[in-house]
Amino acid sequence: MIDGTDSPVQHLRRLSAELGVELLAKRDDLLPFPLGGNKVRKLTAELASLDAAPDLVISNGAIASNHCRTLALLAAEHGFRSHLVLHGDRDGETRALALLDATGATYDVVSDPADIAPTIDARHAKAAARGDRVHVVAGGCHTRAGAIAYRDAAVAVISAHRPAWVVVASGTGATHGGIAAGAAQLADRPRVVGVSVGRIAERGTAAVAEAARWAGADVDVDFRDAYLDGGYGRHTAATASVVALGWKNGLPLDHTYTGKAMAGLRDMVGTGEIAPGARVLFWHTGGLANYLLEGG
Structure with missing residues (x-):
């Protein structure tokens, strides 16, 4: 830990x-x-398992999920970027989004869960084309x-x-x-x-x-x-x-x-x-x- x-x-x-x-x-x-709760233990272990430090980590979850918030904070602490593909009500969860904004995380908010995987794929491809080292973490770690x-x-x-x-x-x-x-x-x-x-x-x-x-x-x-x-x-x-x-x-x-x-x-x-x-x-x-x- x-x-x-x-x-x-x-x-x-x-x-x-x-x-x-x-x-x-x-x-x-x-x-x-x-x-962060249990997400701290899991995400710390996940990042420690990588062979090289990432430039960008992408993951997904609900707008107010512990996982997404913890990943954004860890990214801010360790100096890599985080991009989150979120699902939920953007207008109804502005305070949760404000916490993510404070960390410098970027995100997409989708209304249909079927859009999560293709959105992650598109963000991954775009970052890889720039030459970024990208790591995708499954939702909830x-x-x-x-x-x-x-x-x-x-x-x-x-x-x-x-x-x-x-x-x-x-x-x-x-x-x-x-x-x-x-x-x-x-x-x-x-x-x-x-x-x-x-x-x-x-x-x-x-x-x-x-x-x-x-x-x-x-x-x-x-x-x-x-x-x-x-x-x-x-x-x-x-x-x-x-x-x-x-x-x-x-x-x-x-x-x-x-x-x-x-x-x-x-x-x-x-x-x-x-x-x-x-x-x-x-x-x-x-x-x-x-x-x-x-x-x-």
């Missing part, structure tokens, strides 16, 4: 008492880089290097704290897949559950399994799409109530990522799937910027 440092593990005493389990949080929202980074982090954290369960927000797949691959290396392995933030089970499960294979493991993927609550970047009072519970007990959550994961965890405890008193590791993937951009 950045300068050899990592994120802390926190014992969530108030939430533990509220839920009736021993709840720990791996606070990747507190990695030493602003507002769904890459081999990102999955391996999470495998290694999971081995260290699970070995140290020995949870019975790990619960994580699952998006494009490399974080969840890497954690599952890390758990698979251990004799006393926990159950790793990914709570979907946007994908239905068939697509999400395939992406997580792919990432786990990149990290060296074939795993039985536990991917749950019951908490989509309207889809990526959308939510109702159901997610909002869980986000409020987190904040009132000292754990910042957001409506896009971690609130949905915590909703899944709470229900698993409520149904008895997770037994009372069990040690549970909640892998906090960030999302504070999304919470603030939404107005809290």
Whole structure:
């Protein structure tokens, strides 16, 4: 990780008492880089895997995605350019775009997701024709290097704290897949559950399994799409109530990522799937910027 440092593990005493389990949080929202969450770990690993420094990195995501914002900040820090192909409502997300503008990133905003790939191809071709060294990063940093980074982090954290369960927000797949691959290396392995933030089970499960294979493991993927609550970047009072519970007990959550994961965890405890008193590791993937951009 950045300068050899990592994120802390926190014992969530108030939430533990509220839920009736021993709840720990791996606070990747507190990695030493602003507002990036799990994208910091993955993108740092991805950039370190390159043979030469790029002139331009191209990627894609929603206008307010942690991935795109983190890539723009990393580009500004390391002195390469970033170009982002974004999808969403340009007029409705001006604050998120203002953050990207502040970093010097350039971007296209498309309304039809089918336009993402051809737009990336066109930008790549144009930059390569200028002689730029171009690197394209898959959306969400769904890459081999990102999955391996999470495998290694999971081995260290699970070995140290020995949870019975790990619960994580699952998006494009490399974080969840890497954690599952890390758990698979251990004799006393926990159950790793990914709570979907946007994908239905068939697509999400395939992406997580792919990432786990990149990290060296074939795993039985536990991917749950019951908490989509309207889809990526959308939510109702159901997610909002869980986000409020987190904040009132000292754990910042957001409506896009971690609130949905915590909703899944709470229900698993409520149904008895997770037994009372069990040690549970909640892998906090960030999302504070999304919470603030939404107005809290």
